Amino acid sequence: MDHHVYRRADLLAHGYRDRQIRDALDAGVLHRVRSGWYADRSADPEVVAAVRRGGALGCVSALSKHQVWVAPGYPDLHVRAGKYSRSMADGFCSGFGGPLPVTKAVDDVPLALMYAARCMTREHWIAAADSVMNSRRISADELRFRMGHIPSPVADWMRACDARSQSGTESIVRTRLRNRGFHVVVQPRIESIGGYADLRIGRLLIECDSRLHHTSPENYRKDRRRDRKSLAGRWMTMRLTYDDVLFGWDEALADICTVTDAGRHRIRKVRPK
Ligand SMILES: [Zn+2]
Structure with a gap:
């Protein structure tokens, strides 16, 4: 799921040449979002906005993008700062531990859930985690495994989750x-x-x-x-x-x-x- 936003390194890894990228920019097929990142005309505006701010669409916004159930009341764009993002001060969601590099325009579900634990209420986070487990048919153990190291507040919330929940x-x-x-x-x-x-x-x-x-x-x-x-x-x-x-x-x-x-x-x- 690229949402039509591309990292230059990935384009090169898929066999594109610098020349082809330049031609696509000249022809208006691609436009530059920020250094090393491009988007085409079908790009998702929220994803473009997150990348333009210097990070990846993350946290609550990434969960919504992945069709995870999200409670109402989170209208803002949630952006995760990359390891090398210039300004860590404003507008980025905070996670646990040190910043991770941004290698995709939209964070995957386990990482987004980890960040959402800081932005969502406990009951909303539990509902989102239930939705992940139920819709993807994975157990709490598997979700924990995919999330990697889980800090204790999140581990407490995980224990209250239930993959059987239907909504x-x-x-x-x-x-x-x-x-x-x-x-x-x-x-x-x-x-x-x-x-x-x-x-x-x-x-x-x-x-x-x-x-x-x-x-x-x-x-x-x-x-x-x-x-x-x-x-x-x-x-x-x-x-x-x-x-x-x-x-x-x-x-x-x-x-x-x-x-x-x-x-x-x-x-x-x-x-x-
Ligand atoms: Zn957030």
Whole structure:
């Protein structure tokens, strides 16, 4: 994934000659972004901007570019400074340890995650790491391996991650409820719905919709059927929207607590199915 931004050293390594690069610049096929870096007309503007600033698109911005789930609230361009970037003072994200050289225009996911640990909140970082593991079907051990040396604050956050999470909202709800001391089961198998719910506290099933959910009539029908079947199986389903989780959490939590404070989530003699 080059995003149409090229390092001169890589062009040369792929057999291009200086003369060809000059011709491409003269013809307007390539333009110079900064010393040793070029872009063509299809280049991603965010990637070009990051390289122009003297670094690589990194951290939160790189995660978004790699289709990792990122919570709202990070509108700025996140740029990682290279080892030889002129100014380390302004506008660059800070990581752990010393700066690494920039050899690609966009940082890969493990490096971007490491930097994002400094720019994101804990729950947002956990949601992003869950998204990496789930979408790429890798375990926490494998992700840790790919990230290399992990400083202890990040290692603590890693322990709270769960590759089974199906959406960023599910990750955030799980993290928040566990922080409040709830015993939360992730992706429980529910016989009566013939599949898995997102989260479970006792017999309260919590389904967390991602932003794109319910775009199709089929999803709409499927969810109503699940809710009906879960009720028939003596479960209770609470469905949280993306907006409930990200922008209306206090009210959603109050409703969960209303159920649990009254003990209505307790599994009594007749086990739900
Ligand atoms: Zn950042």
